[in-house]
Amino acid sequence: MSTSLRVAICACGLALAAVAAPLRAAVHPPKLEYQLLTLPNGLRVILSEDHSTPIAHVAVWYHVGSKNERPGRTGFAHLFEHMMFKGSQNVDPDTHTSVIASVGGRSNAYTTEDETVFWQTLPAHYLPMVLWLEADRMATLRIDEEAFKREREVVKEERRMRVENQPYGRLSEIIFDQAFTTHPYKHATIGTMADLEAASVADVREFHNTFYVPSNATVTIVGDFDPVVTTQMVNRYFGRVPKAARPVPRDIPKEPAQTKEKRAVVNESWPLPAVVVGYHVTYDGHPDAYPLHMTSKILSDGNSARIPRELVYNKRLALTAFGSGNITEDPNLFYAVAVLQPGRTAAEAEKALIEEFEKLKREPVSSTELQRAKNQWARDYIVGRETIQDKANHLAHAAVIHNDIGTADGEYEIFMNVTAADIQRVAKTYFNDTNRVVIHIENKGAGSR
Amino acid sequence: MRRFALAFAMCALGLSLSGAAQQNPPWPIERMPPPLAARDVRFPPYDIRTLSNGMQVITVLHHEQPAVTMRLLVRAGGANDPDGKRGVGLLVSTLLDQGTTTRTSQQIADQIDTIGGLLSAGSNDDFTSVNAVVMKDSFGQAMDLVADVIRNPAFAPEEIERQKEQITSTQQVNANDPDYLASAVFDRLVYGFHPYGLPGSGTPETIASITRQDLQQFHRQYFVPNNMVLAIVGDITQKEAAAAAERVFGNWPRGETPAWRGVAPPEPTRRVVIVDKPDSVQTEIRVGQLAIPRKHPDFLKWDLAIKVLGGEGANRLHRVLRSERGLTYGASADTEGRKLAGDIVAETDTRTDTTGEALRLMVDEFQRLQRFRVPERELMDAQAYLAGSFPLTIESPNDIATQVISHVLNELPLEEIPTYVQRVTAITPDDIQRVAQAYIKTDRLSIVLVGNAQAFMPQLRALGITTAEVIPIAQLDLMAATLRRETGRRVAAPVIGNQRAPAYLATQVNPGAGRAQNAPPASDRAAMDLLRRVVEARGGLTLLKGVKTVIADTITTFQMQQGPLPSTTRTYIVYPDRFRVDAEINGAQTTQVFNAGRAWLKSPAGVQDAPPAMAADFATSVRRDIITLLIDAAEGRLTVRKLADNTTADARPVQVLEISGPQLDRVRLFVDQQMLIVGQAYSVPGPPATPGQQARSILSEEVFSDYRLVNGIRVPFEAQLLQNGQPVLKRTITKVSFNEAVPDSLFNKPS
16 A cells, blocks of 8 residues: 555665675665645645554645745744744744643754754654644644744844854855855745844735645654554645645746856854865765765765875874765755864965865766665665654655655665766766865964964 | 645635634633643663673663764763863863874774764863764764773874863863862862862963873773773664673673772852952852752752752742843753762843842842742742653653763662652752751852953942952962952062061060950951951861871071081871981981970980970970961961051061960961961970070071962972071972871881
8 A cells, every 4th residue: 555656666776786886785775665645625644554553753844945935034934943833823922832841742843944844753642743733833823922022032033143253153144145146045944133123014914825825834753653544644734725826936036157266265263274175066966976975875874984094194184174065955055064174275275175176077986886885875875764753854855845755765775876987977967167166264363262 | 944734634624714704703711731641651661781801881762863862971070180180181182083003093983974973072170971872884983982092092192282282271261261260269279289279280380290190090990891881872782782881891800999089179258259350241140159969869859849949840030030030041050979079059140230130049049948948839840840851851862861870980789870850859948948957058158250350340249248358360370269260479578598577576565465365255256257267367277187197308407606507308107296307417418307205216326215394395286287276276276366467577467366275375376468378476485594594485487488389288398487586597399299108107206
């Protein structure tokens, strides 16, 4: 029932891949078993049974993130995420979390560029309660001026804590601000203080009506449940959430192609300076994305990977150095960072990082190196599906970002078939100087400790 | 990928609903649905056995994902660092996977990465660990690798240098991280110079002082199989796991590990320390105190009490600070129940202009928990969380292993694991009140704030906090008693051979100073306050009391009429009442021995009993020893008075303490602004001027300078003795150590 034709094909592909990858021959990751339902109001529901422990995980993915924010309202998707805990018709403010906790459950939420996710893991027999709670806030969020203002202060503290008050807290904000001109990936998910301050209760109402509608949501349930009973409950609680009055807007500005290298020098009072080298790359799900993911492994996974070995171990240029593709729903950035050891220069680090990208273009990776990357990727795949939350993440990501739940398992085969020529080809496609962003982040308080 | 059959079925189900949805009926007003029938939860099976060499091996089998995790834990970490070598445990752990006797660092990285595995090593104060995760087909290789890095680390000099560089650069980053600093300073306040109080990565100085031999010795002493626990978790059979453990560790012989010798953490004292970082936009706050170690019988109740204060399921701090006032993103409290000791720490961060308010609310919550009984309902919520979350804590095989390992390492009975839920639910509000009252000392909380001090100080003053110590971030020194970096060496005022007035003679004319009292008065409060600060600056009472022996080498120069006469000496002290001084003067060896009242002298001429006057002088000098003096005074066995403030000969202001007791004539201590003792003055009987005449007393003054930190205690490396204002000798310490073993035989009558 839950095994689609597509998954069956994947399994065959796996067997083939095993021949090509002798080191991994003995190990076959198990497939995820699931059902996908769509309710009449457009809500998608993924059910995946796992009876090993009497617990369940429920994640509600709204397909909205900081890339859906309009100018002057950066940070709003995340601020709104906080507002979802401020009560709904049948739920008092701030009780969602405490109710879940009072039965031993854990819950939280997070916002990325592309999605906003509300999740809870709890003893399985409380599943009716979670579904009821999530449906209540999807349909009838309370929007209160005082609560909004207070929560905005909380989010401003979150920004201060995560971004402003710790060394390197602004790193990604700087990188994306420099790399993008037009696409909203330019701004950080946390937003700016000014925009947070400018947000209003009217924005909250509008955002809820626009994006927090069943057709923009995917509910994933993984764990110890009876699928028939659970399907009935899903219909009962989520089925009554009204259908959206209008389609969810998807008018996100496109980033124009970069035509020449961008360079920037930024001052921050960080203890050690940093250098960033980045290249614009493609989107998640594009055929080039798979070799790019493999490239991340080759450059940066483990002490034997190229960037740490060269910059940290051999050259002792960097306290830490890494590089990987930030591959998201819309085209994003592949970037590498080196935090310099005292006494080393940004120019040295820049040269060393660029050399690693150039080398990928110049010569194909060795078969050993490619096999290593695949083994690492397979390990992530396997150990990344240990918990019910892990499994829900893979399923929901496939359904929401790829709009194809089959990729939750289907990508295994694609990754195992990436070749050295693929990696060299995508390197030549993307790692070019016209497509490059170089940022030196200097220490304006040099010498201070 | 849609499944048509299912989607179709759903449409059928949804038909009636979709009809209703079009009219958008009002959302029902209703109560939360009841739960379904609960399934029984039992702690999953695991196996624990001990190899013949004493290594404990835990296995948890799980066959869903084809992976195996290995976790090896050594019962040693930073708390076992040798004195003055903070960071040895950390360096040992970071070097484990950086080369063995048969594999280079790069070969290890290549091997683990090639099989797609993960290998990491690390340590905290109590434990060192090596973790590996591999696919099941690489299990054998991974066990070989884990055994190799644990058993045969090479500690290659170039790798030591690399790791030292990594650690010192990380220290540089940490030194600018308010979150890190707040926790590090808090630990110092709570644990003093107990290893839990010291930064695990040491300081640039301690890291620099560590040698390859230190690392090898640490490894040799503590890395023995009977001091380890190995957990093998995942897709494997019991037989395979046992065979592999036996294969790679079975031939490793047992060894003896040294007993832990260290100081206990100090009693809680109220102290407010502010690390000033003027560019901060937020203040990091820590509030808490010493509490109980993990294996204390009250731990579960205490942990539940603190869950009410700031943990999952209840969390008053979160409610008050975040939900009600929007002061912070997060506020919480934790019981840090560690192996040797434990603490309670509440933490939050808030913007500069709400620092005072947030701090007040946090302290209020400590008081509320300590003073008022927890309402039944609130306690039940916290209990329900802990009891209800039990199945969440056994989800993955690694979760299961973690619980078993934690019990084994903390020496808790394994039978406790399955009864956890019952034990939590049996706790009553009375229990909570009892532990809260027993362990929370609201008048002795340690408080740390890292942020823009100038901006929030007025808020603290408004709360009545007037005694905060403000330390600029650049001057913070986590190894210093005062938490402040030393700024250059202190130079004593008088100079040998110079005829200027002795340093502290001025104090002689101080009224009362020379006047005998009929009955010893009780120590006054100002005096005790000052004494406490002096003791703290010296290193703290606990640390001072922890000093059992001293071995010191000096160069001592006697000021003779013919000119300076240098000598080298080695002094052994075994507290409370034994010492020995071996000196070489002009090539001649002399020895003085004092052993609980008896005293001998040895010179090239022979061995003799010390004359009675000299023996009495030795006895007095033992009682006058600064460490003894401070301990006895702090613990009320001596009378402490504060005399009028004064100045030294070079015009530095000093405060003056006078200490006396039944067998101790008055001794005055001169204390500078850093609370360091810069002088000690007392009278000793002089020789009779002519036979039959009464001896005239001599005013002796010792002038101390060049304080340096030794194992957390401040030691003056320079001292001068003046008698009646005339320089008599000067001694310079060349080497000093505490608590090294000193043979008893040294205090016998020399032969």
